Amino acid sequence: RKEVEQDPGPFNVPEGATVAFNCTYSNSASQSFFWYRQDCRKEPKLLMSVYSSGNEDGRFTAQLNRASQYISLLIRDSKLSDSATYLCVVTPMNTGFQKLVFGTGTRLLVSP
């Protein structure tokens, strides 16, 4: 089983739609969680960290469910510019040096 798993998509949604992605992780001792965004042929960039209590940044909401070992990303009022691949990132605990484990990404396509 992969340490971090994501549905590769693509998720095809119209502008204005609400879309949600999940990401599951296998290491129950995982410590930190993030969502990164990667545009086509570009480098990944941090979208947001995921906190235990859940957090929101504008149209984006991230949540963590430790009991079921998954994190989620909700995008409201989708824009064309949201089209990208969203990478789930997890850092396991007790690695001494923080090792980030990347999911393979979920592709989102927002259409007019």
Next chain:
Amino acid sequence: NAGVTQTPKFQVLKTGQSMTLQCAQDMNHNSMYWYRQDPGMGLRLIYYSASEGTTDKGEVPNGYNVSRLNKREFSLRLESAAPSQTSVYFCASRGSGNTIYFGEGSWLTVV
């Protein structure tokens, strides 16, 4: 505001040739990384350097060597390139926080 700079951006190599990917960061970060990204495989860690003078193997180190020349620079060397090393390579750095900053990537094709 350069951030993480890596060169070259594109390279075509013949099997058996060697080359070095260069990476430099201007954020005074201690930690630096080299990843490769392949379709369906996600980002996989090749080598990392937790601080100047130290390097360690990641998930897929075979066929690669690295040098942490100083705090700013972390290079990746392919001694004898193989077609399986055709990939996109990303250098990255991380400071005291959890945010990792990536370079723009190097597209390498081995024929």
